[in-house]
Structures are given as structure tokens and as C-alpha cells.
Amino acid sequence: MILQTLSFYLFASICVASGVMVISSRNPVHAVLYLILAFFNAAGLFVLMGAEFLAMLLVIVYVGAVAVLFLFVVMMLDINFTELRQGFLQYLPIGALVGFILLVELLLVLGSWAVSPDAGAALVATNATVGGTTNSHALGRLIYTHYAFLFQCAGLILLIAMIGAIVLTLRERVGVKRQNVGRQVARRREDSVVVVQVDSGKGI
Amino acid sequence: MICWNGLEPMVDFWQDYALPGAIIVAKIVAIIIPLLIAVAYLTYAERKVLAVMQLRRGPNVVGPFGLLQPLADGLKLFMKETIVPAGASRALFIMAPMLTFILAMLAWAVIPVDAGWVLSDINVGVLYLFAISSLGVYGIIIAGWASNSKYAFLGALRSAAQMVSYEVSIGLVIITVLLCVGSLNLSRIVEAQKTVWFVIPLLPMFVIYFISALAETNRSPFDLPEGESELVGGYFTEYSSMTFALFFLGEYANMILMSAMGAILFLGGWLPPFDIAPFNWVPGPIWFALKICFVLFGFLWVRATFPRFRYDQLMRLGWKVFLPFSLFYVVLVAGVLVAFDWLPTP
Amino acid sequence: MVDSLNSAFGKAELATIIPELFLAVAAMVLLLTGAFIGEKRAVRATTIGALFAFAVTAVFVVMMPYGDSGRVAFNSLVHVSAFTAFLKVLILLGSALALVLSIDFFEREKIARFEYPVLVVLATVGMLVMVSAYDLMTLYMGLEMQSLALYVIAAIHRDNAKSTEAGLKYFVLGALSSGMLLYGISLVYGFAGSTNFTMLAPQLTDNPEAGVVIGLVFVIAALAFKISAVPFHMWTPDVYEGAPTPVASFFAAAPKVAAMGLLVQVLTGPFGGMVGQWQQIIVFVSIASMVFGAVAAINQRNIKRLMAYSSIGHMGFALVGLAAANADGLTGVLVYLAIYVVMGLGTFACIIAMRVNGKAVEQIDDLAGLSRTQPLVALALGMFMFSMAGIPPLAGFFSKFYVFRAAVQADLYALAIIGVLASVVGAFYYLRVIKVMYFDQPAARFDGMTPGVALVAGSTCLVTMLFWIYPASIITVATRVSALVIGG
Numbered sequence A: 001m002i003l004q005t006l007s008f009y010l011f012a013s014i015c016v017a018s019g020v021m022v023i024s025s026r027n028p029v030h031a032v033l034y035l036i037l038a039f040f041n042a043a044g045l046f047v048l049m050g051a052e053f054l055a056m057l058l059v060i061v062y063v064g065a066v067a068v069l070f071l072f073v074v075m076m077l078d079i080n081f082t083e084l085r086q087g088f089l090q091y092l093p094i095g096a097l098v099g100f101i102l103l104v105e106l107l108l109v110l111g112s113w114a115v116s117p118d119a120g121a122a123l124v125a126t127n128a129t130v131g132g133t134t135n136s137h138a139l140g141r142l143i144y145t146h147y148a149f150l151f152q153c154a155g156l157i158l159l160i161a162m163i164g165a166i167v168l169t170l171r172e173r174v175g176v177k178r179q180n181v182g183r184q185v186a187r188r189r190e191d192s193v194v195v196v197q198v199d200s201g202k203g204i
Numbered sequence B: 001m002i003c004w005n006g007l008e009p010m011v012d013f014w015q016d017y018a019l020p021g022a023i024i025v026a027k028i029v030a031i032i033i034p035l036l037i038a039v040a041y042l043t044y045a046e047r048k049v050l051a052v053m054q055l056r057r058g059p060n061v062v063g064p065f066g067l068l069q070p071l072a073d074g075l076k077l078f079m080k081e082t083i084v085p086a087g088a089s090r091a092l093f094i095m096a097p098m099l100t101f102i103l104a105m106l107a108w109a110v111i112p113v114d115a116g117w118v119l120s121d122i123n124v125g126v127l128y129l130f131a132i133s134s135l136g137v138y139g140i141i142i143a144g145w146a147s148n149s150k151y152a153f154l155g156a157l158r159s160a161a162q163m164v165s166y167e168v169s170i171g172l173v174i175i176t177v178l179l180c181v182g183s184l185n186l187s188r189i190v191e192a193q194k195t196v197w198f199v200i201p202l203l204p205m206f207v208i209y210f211i212s213a214l215a216e217t218n219r220s221p222f223d224l225p226e227g228e229s230e231l232v233g234g235y236f237t238e239y240s241s242m243t244f245a246l247f248f249l250g251e252y253a254n255m256i257l258m259s260a261m262g263a264i265l266f267l268g269g270w271l272p273p274f275d276i277a278p279f280n281w282v283p284g285p286i287w288f289a290l291k292i293c294f295v296l297f298g299f300l301w302v303r304a305t306f307p308r309f310r311y312d313q314l315m316r317l318g319w320k321v322f323l324p325f326s327l328f329y330v331v332l333v334a335g336v337l338v339a340f341d342w343l344p345t346p
Numbered sequence C: 001m002v003d004s005l006n007s008a009f010g011k012a013e014l015a016t017i018i019p020e021l022f023l024a025v026a027a028m029v030l031l032l033t034g035a036f037i038g039e040k041r042a043v044r045a046t047t048i049g050a051l052f053a054f055a056v057t058a059v060f061v062v063m064m065p066y067g068d069s070g071r072v073a074f075n076s077l078v079h080v081s082a083f084t085a086f087l088k089v090l091i092l093l094g095s096a097l098a099l100v101l102s103i104d105f106f107e108r109e110k111i112a113r114f115e116y117p118v119l120v121v122l123a124t125v126g127m128l129v130m131v132s133a134y135d136l137m138t139l140y141m142g143l144e145m146q147s148l149a150l151y152v153i154a155a156i157h158r159d160n161a162k163s164t165e166a167g168l169k170y171f172v173l174g175a176l177s178s179g180m181l182l183y184g185i186s187l188v189y190g191f192a193g194s195t196n197f198t199m200l201a202p203q204l205t206d207n208p209e210a211g212v213v214i215g216l217v218f219v220i221a222a223l224a225f226k227i228s229a230v231p232f233h234m235w236t237p238d239v240y241e242g243a244p245t246p247v248a249s250f251f252a253a254a255p256k257v258a259a260m261g262l263l264v265q266v267l268t269g270p271f272g273g274m275v276g277q278w279q280q281i282i283v284f285v286s287i288a289s290m291v292f293g294a295v296a297a298i299n300q301r302n303i304k305r306l307m308a309y310s311s312i313g314h315m316g317f318a319l320v321g322l323a324a325a326n327a328d329g330l331t332g333v334l335v336y337l338a339i340y341v342v343m344g345l346g347t348f349a350c351i352i353a354m355r356v357n358g359k360a361v362e363q364i365d366d367l368a369g370l371s372r373t374q375p376l377v378a379l380a381l382g383m384f385m386f387s388m389a390g391i392p393p394l395a396g397f398f399s400k401f402y403v404f405r406a407a408v409q410a411d412l413y414a415l416a417i418i419g420v421l422a423s424v425v426g427a428f429y430y431l432r433v434i435k436v437m438y439f440d441q442p443a444a445r446f447d448g449m450t451p452g453v454a455l456v457a458g459s460t461c462l463v464t465m466l467f468w469i470y471p472a473s474i475i476t477v478a479t480r481v482s483a484l485v486i487g488g
Helices: A002-024 A028-048 A052-076 A088-111 A135-146 A148-169 A181-186 B002-053 B069-079 B090-110 B125-146 B150-181 B186-191 B203-216 B241-266 B284-305 B311-339 C002-008 C011-016 C018-037 C039-063 C082-102 C105-109 C115-132 C136-154 C161-192 C197-203 C210-226 C235-242 C245-268 C272-299 C303-324 C327-352 C375-389 C395-409 C413-439 C451-469 C472-487
Strands: C071-073 C078-080
Touching (some): A002 A028, A028 A052, A028 B125, A088 C210, A148 C115, B002 B069, B090 B125, B090 B241, B125 B150, B125 B186, B150 B203, B203 B241, B203 B284, C011 C018, C011 C071, C039 C082, C039 C115, C078 C082, C078 C115, C082 C115, C082 C245, C115 C245, C136 C161, C161 C197, C161 C210, C210 C245, C210 C272, C245 C272, C245 C303, C245 C327, C272 C303, C272 C413, C303 C327, C303 C395, C327 C375, C327 C395, C327 C451, C327 C472, C375 C413, C375 C451, C395 C413, C395 C451
């Protein structure tokens, strides 16, 4: 148990610390790298909770794909972020005030938090992981049966996002030579080579 | 009694932490040392294979048949000076090769060498492998960016796009295997191939996996990130000495890793090809090693044979050929499994 | 394993979502058709295909047997009833008419893309899902599906700074509202342990915990954003102005119906026990929208911005019916939405017809003297303006009449009085448009209407003018379906 507790505090503190670094580091590339560190430690926390499937998904999807694209974009953008931050301090007081108010409100809500007496009965997925199955099985059962409709809706949303990205960015450029593999393969010798008997000194 | 009270925690500590800890460390060493030796001799094997295919002799000076060549190379790199370019992001510059190397080692924690011979037999082993291999891109991106050099940066950008693209098809390939197994556990995947290796029913997926693995490890014909004829040395243009060596080792360790993954997913891991004598006299780890060598030879063979892809061709292959085809195959496999009621029972 | 899969997709369950299913499949077919036929020729084909799909879907919606309590499917994620059918038909009508308005417009602006009808269809699928939501998660899914498609089509004129600005603004603020919605949902879930409407309703009673009230406020705020009610309206004028006019006309109709229907269902369903809590919020939002919509529109020169403020005001009026929180109020909301869709699309049809020498114009001054150059268009637009102002015997009068009557019945006298005053103020700017058309010196002559636009303008104008002959047509249906929601 000590080991688990220690790991928890290790993951949690690194996660929070790198979260702070994400917003405070001067270099955007460093910020993204800290973000990755934060994801990683969050995955570690998932593992500690026994949600290994989620942990791996977090690493694969967020660290392996999303953050790579973040990094990709941030590296290629030639934006002087220090310049962008020039006016930052100017807005700090009002930002801090809003943050403070939100914090107080959150504390008020959480302080008086109550759970409905019937809440336990309403839960759907309490016991999904118990009963000897791994949590990928349990998740799969829930997603593909109980929440199948939502799962399909989510797929449709992704389709819309894809169409949207293409609509807004794809440009048909004219005058670009494109490789057409089908045509290349279909090209035969007779179509492109002509054997000519040329008399010397005459040319074609 | 008093002294018992004082001693008991010590005994607990010894039994609960120190001993298991020592065992784990020993296991790790038992995996890492052979792996490092394998990496060293993979470089040797590569040179020899290339040499034979090109009608040369290959390394043959240092030691008998040049067998000590990898050690000599390692020593040479170790003795050189590490140069950090001016304007480089120093910490990241040093970190990148270490990251590449560590990730390549880290993945071996879940690779089963034989039934039960695995450091950590986790339920989501395949996902872990996939996750670790998808992290490999960071070493390259960070190296490219931290070098503060155009060539390195271009190489890094290429590799980021390339690896993300081919990860997608690898993911779908893994899904087809998972559909046939019904588990994400690597040992279970191997055991599911007792009757028939997956390479037979899923041959097209194995081909896609192999080609994607080439792209994922930046091997030729997909070695554009380092493409020396256009980008000097690609993402490791600015690296020298041990930092370079770590990249190098990482790349070869990744090759072995991808081969091991291929062997587990498609070639039945430690299982013999036929469960009859004399095949099953040979211990599992040997079979596993043989299968890894078989796939690795494919890597080297391809390098000796094919010219480098152009970047747009590479992207086209990944997105327009592999992705639709492997998606189709996922649907096909799932459909066949459901239609014939062959779904594995978890 | 196989058995459990089959049980999740029982035939009866699938039959419940046939309209959504059909429309989603139609969208994918249209997408493939467009991709294979090629950009230029596909636009007309996909538009007509989408219209056809809307029509078939509407038939599915109407033909489905609902019974008195409606049908629940997919483990209570979806619920359809005659009430949702009413809203769905309205949504499909709005989407279809807006799509008709887009025919030829994009070609003339040289931004025709076959994805536009596809995205409109997908947005409509999202709206249908929203309306059928019987779980907070379904609600969110539908809302996102609809919003994501709307963000894209707001920016569909991507080489135009205003259009991209509209898309971006809508996206950023929409993402913010989605965040609020999720936060609110999570608070409610944290209290009740469920997101299902049937499970929530008995647990959310009068005299709730502070956290639940905050959750309710967040949910209402997010939905108010979608119907562009004050104080969550700031995106509306910019988006209406920046987006191409057919897109703005689409925004003005169907999404408003869907979001309003959703708001009604959420507040009367799971939050039905908390009337005391949400009624005051709705009353405030309603008053603020009516007053702001009336006052802020006065100074507008751009007719699309004018329509944006007008839509804010109209949503305020519709909310009056919801604030009444009784069956009559609900009837009022439904009638209001139906009439608003017709009037709004008619007005936008007239706006789309505002073209001089092939270029679209959108200033109110461009309408000057329209009665002499094109009397029919002027008449139609005039009718719409009178109707929006609520002048009897036009349709707009009836819509306002029903919501105010409900408010009075619910003893919300102040709300009704402020509403009437706001509509008097609002009448000022509607009448100003008429004054410009009929009494100012003629400006440049507009090009002729295209058949599609003329069809929409003509038919909606007829409905608006002749509604008084047979108002019972809609009102009896609305009364019957709203009794299902609040009576049951």
C-alpha cells in the first residue's frame, strides 16, 4: 500500500506541477512538452485506479496523436509568444478577481455538496468492472449495448468534424502535377515508345 | 519481545519490498542485457547482410569474421566529444536521444518470451506496446526542434507526419488481431494461435503491419526523416558521439521490438510451427528469437532492395491505400467472425 | 456475446429512430455521391437529394405510431412522442426551406460546394437527436452534432473575412456554452447519480441543493446560448451578418426550434419539479431578450443584423410561453415557433432577393422605393414585417396572442405587460423598413427572384397572410401535443 500511496503522490504532484508549467512556461514548445508530461502522469493515475484501458487510451490518443499535432503546429508557427504576452499583466488583476470568485463559488458548492438519497439506485455502471472481467471487456459491453446509440452519435459527430475540416481547408490547386499510380501502371510500352528506323544523316 | 517489535517491520520490509524489488531488478537486467547485445549484433548483421547482397565482404577485420566490430564502433562513439550546437535547446537536445533509447527498452516490459516468461503480464499489453511505439516520435521531434538546424527540423517534421500516419494502419491491424483473440493480453494472443498462426488467415494484415513497421521505425524505404541525400542526416544531423549512439541503438532496438510484436501478433510468439516432435523439443524462447530474426531479416532485405520513397508517395500509401484497405479488412474479419459464430469467448 | 448485441439493437428500438437513421444514412449517401460526381455538378444533385431526404424523413416522423406516452428506446436514451414529432416536422420544414433558399445563391457567389447540403442534413440529424433526447448525454450529443455542422457552414464562405469571423466566433462561444452545459450536467449527475430524464425527475424536487441549482443554471445558460436569448446572444448579429444569407436563414429557423424544443423538454421533464427555480430564470431571460431585441435593433442599418436582433426578441417572446409553465404556455411556444419559422424564412427569402447587378446588398436603405420597382416583393416583405410586429390579423399576431394569454393565465402580469411594451417598441423598426420601401425615393432596381426563392417567399407570405382563416389547423395540434408533455 505504501508503494501505491507513494506512486499516487508522485504522479499527482508531477501532474499538477507540469500543469502549472504548461501555462507559465515562456516557450510554447516547452509548454506542449509539459502538457505531454501531465497527460502521462494522468495516465499513471488511471493505472493506480485500475483503469488500465483508459490509461493506455490516454497515452495513445492524447500523447501519441493529439499532442504530436499540437507540437507540430506550435513548432511551425513563427509567433513571438513573448510579444503576445506583453499585455498579460495588465489583465492580471481582473483575471485574478474572476478566478477568485469562481474559486469561492466552487468551494461554496462543494462545501454544501449533497448526493440525492436515490442516487445509488440510479447508477448504471457501478459494478461494470467487478465480476472477473477486465475493464476493456466491461467498457465494451457498456458502450456497445447500453450506450450504443450514443456511440453511433459520437461517430457521426466525428464524421461531421472530418467533413468540416475538409470543407474549410481543402483547396483544389490548379497547375500541380499529381501522380496517378493507376495510369502509370496501366501505361504500356506501345503507348509511349515508337521505334523508328532513322536513316543516318537525315533525322526524323 | 521488545526486540521483536523492533525487528518485525524490518522483516516486513525485507519480505514485502526489498526481495521483490531485487527480483524485479534481476528480471529487468535479464531482459536488457541480451537485448543490448542483440542490438549491437543487429548492426553487425545488417552490414553483413547488405554486404552479401551487394557482393561485398562486410566487416571482417576486428576479431574473427569481424565479430568484435560492433564493440569497436561503440567504443569509438563513446570516446568522442559530445557537441551541442550553439542556439540549441540544451536540455531537450540531450534528452531526445535518451528518450528514444529508453522508450525502446521500456516496451520490453510486456513482451512474453515464453509462457509466463514476462516481466509484467498486463491485461492491455497490446495497447501498451502500441502506446510506447507511438511515443517514439517524440524523440525525433524533440531532437529536430532542439538542434536549431533546418535539416534536423525538416527531418523531424517529416517523421512526425509519417509516424502518425502509419500508426493509424498499425492500430487497425492490431484491431483485426484482437477481434480474433478477444483479449488485449499478449500471452493470450500467442496462446490463441495454437491451432493456426494468424499470419495465415490475416496475411494481408501481416504485410501491412510489416510495411507500416518499416515506416514506424524510419527504416528504408521510408527513411525520409534522416534521408541523407537530401537532408544531410535528417533529425540527427547535429548529433555526435554518445547522443548519436543512443539514437542509433534506439532505432535498432525499435526494429527488434517491432519484429517481436510482429512475431507475437502473427507468427505465434514462442509457439513451435507444429506441435509435434522434434519441433516442440526446441524451447519457446528459441522459437521466439528465430521468428524475430526472420522478421528482422525482412527489414534488412528490404533495405538492400528498395529505393527510398518520395514523400507524397509515402503519404499516399499510408492514407489512401493502407487505411481504407485495413478498415475494409477490419469490417471483413468482424463480419466473418460474426457470420460463422467464431467470435472468441472472453 | 452475439445475443447481447442483438438485444441492444432490437427491431422495435431501431424503428423508433427511423427518421434519424434514414436522414443520417441519406447524408452519407449524399456525401459519397458528391465526392464521386465531382464538385461542380454535385451541388444541384445533393441539394435536391437532401430535400427529398427531408421530405421522406418528415413522412417517417408523421407516420410513426406514438401512442399516448410516446416510445422509449435504447435504454431510455431516446424518447419520441407526438410532441417531438411536431417539433421534428417543424425542424425538417425549416431546414428544407432554408435549403431551397440556397439553390443558386452559392453558385452566383461562386462558393458552391456539395458539402453544404450534406452538412445541413447532418445538422438536422443533430436537431432531431436533440429533440428526441431522453437523457442528458443524448442531449449533449445531439447538441454537438448540430453545432459542429453549424460552425462549419457559418464559415463556408471561407475566403470571406466576415464569414470566417462568423464561423470562428460562433465556434469559440459555442464551445464555451458546451463547456457550461457539460459542467451543469456533471453537477446534476453528481447529485442524482444518473443522467436519465426518468431517473432525474423524481430526485429533482422543489427545495433542491445549491449544487443542483447551479447545474440547472448552467444547463439553461447553454441552451439559452443556442436559442440566442439575452444574455447569451452576443454571437447572433455577427454570425447572421457574416454568414452567407441562406446560412443565416437556416440559423434563424431550424436550430432555434430544436434548441427551444429541447429547453422545453428539459425544463418540463427532469427539472419539472424545480419549476420554482427555473421559472424566475426564464422570466428574466425572456424579459431581457424581448427588451434588448426591441431596443438594439432600432439603430441597425444592415437588414441581416436587424433580423438577428429580431430573432433575439422573438425568442424572448417564445420564452414567455415557457415561463408560464402550463399547457397553454407550451401551446403558445409551439405555435410561436411554427409561425416564426414561416415568417423568418419568408423574410430571409426577400433578403436573398436583394441583389443589384448580380451583387448581394444588405442595407436597409437599399430597399428604398421597392414598392415602385418591385411591388410584389415589397408587399411580401411588408407583410412579414407587419406580422413580426404582431399586427392583426397576420400570423405574427396569433403567435404573440397565445403566449401572452398563457402568461396572464399563469399570473405573470408583469411579464405580459413588458412583453406587449417591447413588441410596441419593436414595431417601430419593423415599420421603418416598410416606410423605407413605400415612401422613400427608389434606389437601384433589384434583379429578379430565382424560382426557388420566389416559391418560398410566396408560400410563406400566403401562410402569414391567410393564417387567420383557419388558425385551428396548427393550434389544435399544438394543444394536443403539449398536453402530452405538461399534463403527463
